[in-house]
Amino acid sequence: MRTVRNSLVGIRVAAVAIPLLVGLLLAACAADSVATPPISPGTPGNPREVNIITKDYSFLPPEVDLVPGETVLLHVINGGLVVHEVVIGDMTVQDAWEAAEAAVANPPPGPTPLVSVPPAVAGLRIVVESGQRVDLLWTVPVNPGPLLIGCHIPGHWAKGMQAAIRFVRPGMLP
Numbered sequence: 001m002r003t004v005r006n007s008l009v010g011i012r013v014a015a016v017a018i019p020l021l022v023g024l025l026l027a028a029c030a031a032d033s034v035a036t037p038p039i040s041p042g043t044p045g046n047p048r049e050v051n052i053i054t055k056d057y058s059f060l061p062p063e064v065d066l067v068p069g070e071t072v073l074l075h076v077i078n079g080g081l082v083v084h085e086v087v088i089g090d091m092t093v094q095d096a097w098e099a100a101e102a103a104v105a106n107p108p109p110g111p112t113p114l115v116s117v118p119p120a121v122a123g124l125r126i127v128v129e130s131g132q133r134v135d136l137l138w139t140v141p142v143n144p145g146p147l148l149i150g151c152h153i154p155g156h157w158a159k160g161m162q163a164a165i166r167f168v169r170p171g172m173l174p
């Protein structure tokens with residue numbers, strides 16, 4: 001009897017969940033069809049706001065659109081439960097932070113060890129605690145090479161905390 005009752009409850013839950021799911025999908029499609037304004041590049045006096053959300057263990061969005069030479073106000077928001085970082089740089093920069101942070105993983109009790117890499121390969125690094133938001137004004141290089149976003153808190157890069165930067169022309173849709 002108990003089994004029958006449980007399975008009936010299961011059916012009722014499914015019946016409620018499916019219309020809800022369809023509703024959510026329709027809402028997602030509707031949101032897609034709404035015109036998004038094209039990117040107008042930020043300037044030092046009027047920076048374009050760009051949100052990067054860190055999660056356990058990924059970045060949102062997984063691809064960030066930037067216009068070479070524009071000034072952006074980065075809002076890095078940690079929506080995860082553990083500390084994360086946003087390191088912006090090429091693969092040399094990502095490798096440098098990965099090695100530097102791995103070297104001080106699992107430190108003995110005491111003050112948190114300082115991590116650094118040579119200034120020439122430092123890139124841009126923003127560390128955010130869980131629930132914290134850090135804002136940073138940044139001017140994108142005019143002739144950037146390929147840039148990536150990564151988190152090198154030990155183990156996070158391997159868990160997939162990598163995002164791409166796509167360089168776009170002014171006026172392109174984000």
Ligand SMILES: [Cu+2]
Binds near residue numbers: 057
């Ligand atoms: Cu992380």
